Amino acid sequence: MRWEGLRPTLLFLFEGEEERGSPHLGEYLSLLSGRLAADLWLVCDGPVHQSGRPQISLGVRGVMDLEIEVYGPAGDLHSGHYGNWAPNPADLLARLLATMRDDEGRLVVAGAEGPEPDRGALRLAGAVPDPPGMGFPPPGGDSYAARLLRPLLNVRGLRSGDVGAASRNAVPTSAVASIDVRLVAGQEPGEVVAAIERHVAGEGFHLVEGTPSPETRRAHRRIARVSSEVGYPGVRIPGDDRRVREIAAAVAAASGEDPVILPSFGGSVPLHHFAEALGAPPLILPIANHDNGQHGPDENLRVANLWYGIDLYAALLGQAEPRSG
């Protein structure tokens, strides 16, 4: 079986630029693709399951940044005199955003919903316990893990005019939404941006590249700019891949606990470079503590989890005959 092929040759790869988007990883993997061909790559990044059980993830979501700016009058307009007439960009942006997610928070932009997850992935997702502490179940009857098999449009920031003591009774000149989109395997960032631009245009907005001139503002009631920044696709090993069962059995034998098998992490790691350069995405077997404060100011790795990781990978790689699933 292919698993046995891991025994004679172990390849180790250390990546120090992941948090800044891994700008050189793809080129590196491509240049060395002949020497880096492997039956399976394992990635140790990320936390174990929130329950403390070992966790295997079959994939990650991609990510891209979006900024949508809607334009109103060229200068602040007295709301009493012109508020019933002039387009209000904060209102128009709110109405636009309301068309991009449904009542239960799902992305509903045509062409950006992503492919249907495979049955194996949905079956695995059904067996993943929901993380504790959320207070209410995931909306729409889905499980937490099943929801991660769908893309996400997250509004991470809004700015328009002023609030609080600085607010003035005026129609603001523009309104900005900062958005991150999480992409599932099979979605190309460029296609998703194009779908979102089509959606915005379909909502009646005249699309511009930068701040519109007063003439452009007088010619169109609805004007928007859609800018996208960095982005990379998600990748995912199908839920019924035989190697997953084999690794899961090996992890159970090594750790003494059945691992949680997550069909995809919700977060993003640029593992697509492996798929593009080496033909297949890696499997993720994370070792960090579940309460590692990821991306927070207090992100940490418990020393116990460093030892856990060493023990787990040593036992895993040293197993001659993993239990077969």
Add this chain to the structure above:
Amino acid sequence: MRWEGLRPTLLFLFEGEEERGSPHLGEYLSLLSGRLAADLWLVCDGPVHQSGRPQISLGVRGVMDLEIEVYGPAGDLHSGHYGNWAPNPADLLARLLATMRDDEGRLVVAGAEGPEPDRGALRLAGAVPDPPGMGFPPPGGDSYAARLLRPLLNVRGLRSGDVGAASRNAVPTSAVASIDVRLVAGQEPGEVVAAIERHVAGEGFHLVEGTPSPETRRAHRRIARVSSEVGYPGVRIPGDDRRVREIAAAVAAASGEDPVILPSFGGSVPLHHFAEALGAPPLILPIANHDNGQHGPDENLRVANLWYGIDLYAALLGQAEPRSG
């Protein structure tokens, strides 16, 4: 006729606190109501019509400030892990705002739409030319002046999370909209606040007075705070009031131009104090230049308009026999 009663006694009132909400005007008028009774009060505040023609306004709108804050998780949550599950306050606020105005910018909160304008006011509104320079007609087929007979909900500011370089891929903890509401005659600010609170609750939000505790956040998917600040009602003389025709004829005789008769200004002046203390609202016959940059950093009064105001009021008050309408 009543007009003649103005000749023997002229009362002059100078108010220096209008831009800070006239906190003492109502008390002053009430204390002196016996001495301030008059057939008609004229107010000279505000600009002439944008065309340069004299302008008479039969009323003003009221105003009040609103702040709506929608709450999400107690701390920023990683959007990849929790964005498909945790309520996003920026998204929920956008969806809520989208229910409060229609596609053409009309306030559509039940109980806050205000009374139907009288026919006389609508007839007058139909004769008012739209101000130039807006680039497109008022939405919904209304004239500019007819729209001012309706209340307005103006979103003057939005704040949530961060945008631009400061943005982070997280679900923000709250989202704020700063709003000013323009009220038409017949609307009480307190009733409008109550209607808006009912609307927000009707959209599924649990209403709180201040920042909710983590327990409250875990117990409700949708949490909002609705705060209102200052506010006063609008007032308006009915469109078919006989004195309006008489004053209009006198202005035409004095200035040599037919005045534009606006059934209500869009802006707000606390003239309700006159209605409350003296039984009737004043009529507004403004003298400032049309391009006076009202409420801007360069607000100004042209010297020529000071002379115009002196000439107009002198001629008006000195007319023995105004043309009768």
